[in-house]
Amino acid sequence: MSSKTALYIIKRILLAIFTVWVVITITFFVMHSVPGGPFVGEKATTPAVQAAMEAKYGLDKPLSEQYFTYLGDIVTKFDFGPSLKQRGRMVIDIISDGMKTSMVLGVIAAAISTLFGVVLGAIAALRRNKLIDRIIMVITTAFVSMPSFIMGSLLLALFAIVLQVLPANGSTPAGLVLPIITLALYPMAYITRLTRSSMLDVLGQDYIRTAKAKGVSGTRIIFGHALKNSLIPVLTYLGPMLAYIVTGSLVVEQIFAVPGIGRAFVSSITNRDYPMIMGTTIILAALIVVMNLVTDILYKVVDPRITLE
C-alpha cells in the first residue's frame, strides 16, 4: 500500500468520526427541541413526580451540560445510558438485541441477493436478447419497482395465511424466512441488472476477443476473465447495500413484527426516549459511514487503476 493510500485512509477515518459527531450533535439538539418529553403520558403525573424523574435521569440540568456529559460518556466509556421508557434496561442492551436480529436478516438477505443476482445477471448477459434474458429482465424490473411493503404483504398473505407454510410473526427463526426474502428481492434484482450490464461491457473488451482468438475455452473466458472483472461495480454496491438493508428494514420489520433495530428506532422517537434515540441514531449512522469507507477502500484494492485522493 502506498503512503498516499494510507494517508487517504486516515483522512477518511477522521472524516467518518467527524460525520458521526455532527450527527450526534444535530440529533441531540433537534431531539430536545421537539415538544413532548419522555415522562409525558396520556395520564398526567404530578409536577413533583415529573421533577423527581427528570432529576433522576439528569434531564433537569442545562441542555449544554447534558450534551457534554453525554458525549463524554460515549467517548470515554461507550456508555449510552439507561432507556427512559423500558425501565431498568440499558440502551446498549436493547440496541444489541435489535442489531443481532437485524444483522442476521441483513447479512443473509445480502448474501442471497448477491449470489442470485450475480448468477442471474451473468446468465442474462451471456444469453443476451434470448428468451431467458427477457424473462430475467422482466422479473427484475418488477422487483426493483415494487415497494417492500407491497412485496412483504403479498408474501405474507400467500405463505402465512393462504398456504400456511411459514409463520407470519418474525419472532422465531422460521419467521425470519419471509422478511429475508422480502428484503433480498430488491437488491437481488438490482445486482442482476448491474452484473448484466457490466458483464456485457466486459465481454466487448479487446482482451476477451484476444482470449477467444487464442482459443481459450468458453468457461475459462467467462469465469477466468469476464465474470471476475464485471464484479467490480457489484462489489462497490455491497457495502451501501448491507447498510441499506440493516437500516432500511424498518417497514419489513413492522409487517412481520421482527424485533429488529428499525422498530426500536421508531418507537424510541414516539416515546421521546432520548438515550434510545441517540443510541440508535449513532449506531445506524456509524454503520453507514463505516460501510461506505470500507467500500471505497475495497474499490481501490480490487481495481488498481483507481487512484484515491
Add this chain to the structure above:
Amino acid sequence: MKIKKIIALLLAAAFVLSFAACGGNSGGDTTKDSANKGSDSASASEINVCIASEPDTIDPALNSAVDGATLLAHLFSGLAKWEKQGDKLAIVADAAKELVEGVENEDGTVTYTYTLRDGLKWSDGKDVTAKDFEFAWQRAASTALAADYGYMFEVVDGYADIWETNDKDEYVNPDAKLNVKAVDEKTLEVTLANRVSYWNELLAFPSYFPVREDVVSNESWATDPSTYVCNGPYTLDSWKHNSLITLKKNPNYPDADKITMDTINFYLSDDENNMLSNFKNGDWLLIDGVPTNEISTLKTEYPDEFFNVGQIGTYYVCWNINENILPEGSKLEGAEAEAAKNEIRKAVALLLDRNYIVNDISQGGELPASSFVAMGLTDADGSEFYKNTGVSDKFDGYFDASAEAVETNFASAIETLKKYYDYDDATKKFTNFPSMTYLYNTNENHKAIGEYIQSALSGVGITLNLENQEWATFLNTRKKGDFSIARNGWLADYNDPISFLDMWTTASGNNDIQFGKGDNADVKAYSVDITDLGSDLKVENGTWAETYDKLITEIKACTDNDKRYKMMHKAEDLLMSTGCITPIYYYTDQYMLSKSVKGFFSNPLGYKYFMYCTIEK
C-alpha cells in the same frame, strides 16, 4: 493480480460462511416452530396470545399499562384477585384468607386487618410474609420511586402527608409513611383515611401486589427471568425482548390445582395487521386489537370469534375554556359571557350525530355517549352511574344521544345558537361564528371523526380547521392549553366515578380544558350547593377553585357512601354545565378469540385472564 485473487477467495469464503451460519441459525429452531404451527399452535396446556408490544415494565409498582397489568395478574398474587363466577366477575381473596370488613376508628379512619393464607411462597422458594406487602406498598407510594400509579394509594392514611409539597414543589414530610404495618409474619394491618367502596378492587390492582426488598434492590430485576421473583400463578420463564414472553405455571402457587393452562406465550407486537395474520393462520389464539378498517369484515366473517366488550372509558372532545367563541363585537362580559359560552358549547355538541360516528366511522361497536363518567361505572346502589344523572327520565346522561333524537337535537341547537350569532335563513348558516381549530393526534380513526365534526359544523356555517400532531407533541400542546378544541379520551383505572372527576381540579395535570387557569382563574361563574348532604359547602358564582376543587375535596373526605355518590353526581353536573366536554362515545375493547379457547375472561379494566383456559380441538 495476486491481491485480486485473494479478495475473490475471501469473498467466496465469506459467502460460504454466512450461508453456513444462517443455515444453522434458522435451521436450529425450525422444528420447534413448525411443531407450533396451525391448530397445534398450543397443546391443551399451552396458548399463544398477543396483547401488545414490549411492556414498558413488569414491575408491579411501576406499571401503568393495561398489557403490563395482564402479565402481572398472572405473575403475582395480591390480597385479592378478579375471578369469574358463573357469568359474573367478582373480586375474591387471593393471598389473604378472606377479604375482611374494615373497623371504623374514632377519627373516621378505617382499619382493615388481613391474615395471609398458609403456604404462600415466592418463586424462589422463600415464604411470602406480611412484611413483603408492607414493603411493597410503602415503596409503590413513595416519592423516591415516583411511580405513575403511586396515587392508587391515595385512599390509605398517610399518603397525603408523603406527597405534601410547599410552594417550591419540595416535600414537606420526608419521613412520612403509609399507615400500613405487618403485625407479624402473617398479619397485615392497613388504615384508610376513609371508607371507600372500591377498596377490594384496589387490592387486586398491580400496585398493591407484594414485592420483596432484596429482589427489587436490583434496579433491573424486572427485566430478566433470572432475577424476576414473583408469587402468582405463573413464573417468568423466558423473555425475548420485543419478541416473546413465556410464562410457566408456578407449582408453588397455593391454588395451582385450579390453573389449567401450563404455558402462556405472550407474543410482543403492536402491528394490528400482523396480529390479524397470525390469528387467521391459527398461530395465535387471542389478539387484543384489530385493524379499524377490518372491523366490519371481521364481524361478519368471524361472528363467534370477534369480541367487543365494554370498557370504562369515554371518547370526547374537549374545549379550551379560555378560548373566546363569542362573535366579534359581543358585549357580553364576566359571568354572563361565561354562561353564554357554556350554552353555545352545549348547543354545538347537539349538532353531532353520534350514531353515525359509531356505526359508520369507528365501527367498533362503541356506544354513543351522553355523559363524561363512562358507562360501566356503578352508582352507590350498584346501578349504572350515568343512568342516574337526573336531567331527564326520558334519556340517560345529559342529552338524548339516540338516533331518534338527532333531528330534535339539531333543531334545538340551532335555536340556541341563533341567540348569539347571525343566522342567514336563505343558506341556513351562521355567518359570524369565529373559526376554530380541531386538534387531534395522528391516527386514521381520530382523523375520520375530526372530518365528520368538521363537515357537520360547516353545514351550519361554522368553520372548523383540522390540525393533527404526532402523539407526544399533541399531549404537550393539549396539556399547555394551546388549542381551541381537541380530541380527548379517558379510561378509568378503577370502578369509581372519582377517577373521572378529580382530573378536572385546577391543579390536576390532566386538566387540559384549563379550568381555573389563565383567564378562567378569576371568572366567578360557578355555583355549588351540597348543604342538603350535610356539608357546609355552598357557593354561588364562585371561581372554579372555590367550587369544583372544594367539591372534590369534600367527596374525597366523605365517609358516607350514599352521600359521596350524590356529591359525585353534583360534580359531574357542574362539569357538564360548562359544555367544555362534548362526549362522543363510550370505549369498547375489541379482540379476537379463537372458538377453541374455553375459560377465558377479561375484567372491566381490560386485563385478560388465561390461567383458567383450556383448548378444545
